[in-house]
Amino acid sequence: MPSLPSTMKAVVLPEIGPSSKLQYTDSQPLPTLKPGQLLVKNAYAGINYIDTYFRSGLYPSAVGYPMILGQEAAGIVADVSSEGDTLGFKTGDRVVWIAQGGYAEYTAVPAHRTIKIPEGLSDDQAVGGFLMGMTALSLVRESYPVQKGDKVLVHAAAGGVGLLLCQLLRDIGAYTIGTAGSPEKCKLAEQYGANVTIDYNANTNWVEKVKELTDGNGVDVVYDSVGKTTFDGSLDSIKRKGKFVQFGSASGPPPPLNIARLSPKNISLMRMTVMSYIVTREEIEYYGNAVLNLIKDGKLKINVHKAYDLKDAKQAQDDLEGRKTTGKSLLKL
Ligand SMILES: NC(=O)c1ccc[n+]([C@@H]2O[C@H](COP(=O)([O-])OP(=O)(O)OC[C@H]3O[C@@H](n4cnc5c(N)ncnc54)[C@H](OP(=O)(O)O)[C@@H]3O)[C@@H](O)[C@H]2O)c1
Numbered sequence: 001m002p003s004l005p006s007t008m009k010a011v012v013l014p015e016i017g018p019s020s021k022l023q024y025t026d027s028q029p030l031p032t033l034k035p036g037q038l039l040v041k042n043a044y045a046g047i048n049y050i051d052t053y054f055r056s057g058l059y060p061s062a063v064g065y066p067m068i069l070g071q072e073a074a075g076i077v078a079d080v081s082s083e084g085d086t087l088g089f090k091t092g093d094r095v096v097w098i099a100q101g102g103y104a105e106y107t108a109v110p111a112h113r114t115i116k117i118p119e120g121l122s123d124d125q126a127v128g129g130f131l132m133g134m135t136a137l138s139l140v141r142e143s144y145p146v147q148k149g150d151k152v153l154v155h156a157a158a159g160g161v162g163l164l165l166c167q168l169l170r171d172i173g174a175y176t177i178g179t180a181g182s183p184e185k186c187k188l189a190e191q192y193g194a195n196v197t198i199d200y201n202a203n204t205n206w207v208e209k210v211k212e213l214t215d216g217n218g219v220d221v222v223y224d225s226v227g228k229t230t231f232d233g234s235l236d237s238i239k240r241k242g243k244f245v246q247f248g249s250a251s252g253p254p255p256p257l258n259i260a261r262l263s264p265k266n267i268s269l270m271r272m273t274v275m276s277y278i279v280t281r282e283e284i285e286y287y288g289n290a291v292l293n294l295i296k297d298g299k300l301k302i303n304v305h306k307a308y309d310l311k312d313a314k315q316a317q318d319d320l321e322g323r324k325t326t327g328k329s330l331l332k333l
């Protein structure tokens with residue numbers, strides 16, 4: 001390994017605000033390792049909607065401000081802490097991680113949040129499906145364990161998580177109704193496994209359409225990451241004794257709920273986060289390796305919308321928030 005530089009390229013968020021707050025620099029000091037950490041030289045970082053929540057202040061930052069956004073990246077281990085348990089990782093290992101600070105050339109990450117990338121899988125494909133793949137997999141395996149024949153409603157079905165959900169549900173043998181914001185996005189979601197799609201921008205009466213498609217009964221489960229604009233419709237789309245899995249706020253947070261609204265149909269409601277499914281080392285190994293192997297074996301196709309230059313992180317977030325993307329966006333370091 002060549003010796004490490006003292007500074008690096010990064011995109012720094014000095015304070016909460018619009019995307020114009022994101023500042024590119026080529027003189028950010030390299031992070032210093034804490035016990036149990038690895039220094040990873042990132043090749044590609046994943047862009048996730050959650051990055052925009054930390055930027056806007058919708059979610060509080062655990063590390064305060066200024067902060068470096070980005071929850072995942074793939075690259076090469078450049079240094080290993082001499083203290084703490086680093087789980088046998090060595091410099092030169094090719095890894096993908098889920099932690100904090102991916103919009104940068106180097107990130108110090110806990111070894112226990114890091115997984116080796118299997119031979120034959122590229123860095124961009126690995127990070128392209130890592131956080132989102134673990135999300136999609138835990139949604140269909142744990143939040144509501146989907147069975148063959150279940151009727152499932154997936155909002156934003158052409159998005160990053162959406163396209164992965166469509167594929168996993170197709171493999172399980174579910175009947176997937178996907179919603180998306182344009183005819184092109186609907187077509188893409190169908191190519192990735194949705195049985196039928198509804199353009200919920202053109203068809204504001206999408207709840208009626210869902211009822212029609214389910215013989216008037218509604219779906220077994222709805223996976224809703226859109227939030228504010230879909231929440232009420234999602235509740236109406238679920239069958240008696242069905243499940244509502246709410247896991248995101250792309251259109252804003254859902255309104256406060258009077259839980260009495262769940263009783264007419266005995267609906268179960270979960271506010272899911274993947275982070276609470278990957279707390280222990282065993283859990284992150286289970287989901288991380290499962291996802292990487294599915295991608296490597298060609299069972300999960302990663303649709304990379306674009307790999308943006310690090311300097312264009314603002315544009316990448318604008319495109320995501322402006323509903324201009326499908327699938328996964330990356331930053332190239
Ligand atoms: N809980 C968790 O652990 C977890 C983990 C990962 C992701 N998520 C959530 O899953 C969702 C998808 O994440 P992603 O990164 O894959 O993003 P994405 O789905 O690729 O992008 C968001 C999509 O939401 C739809 N949308 C509907 N109304 C919108 C609005 N007013 N503004 C912006 N977008 C709107 C758009 O698709 P259409 O144009 O087709 O409507 C847009 O493309 C996000 O809500 C994210 O927070 C949650």
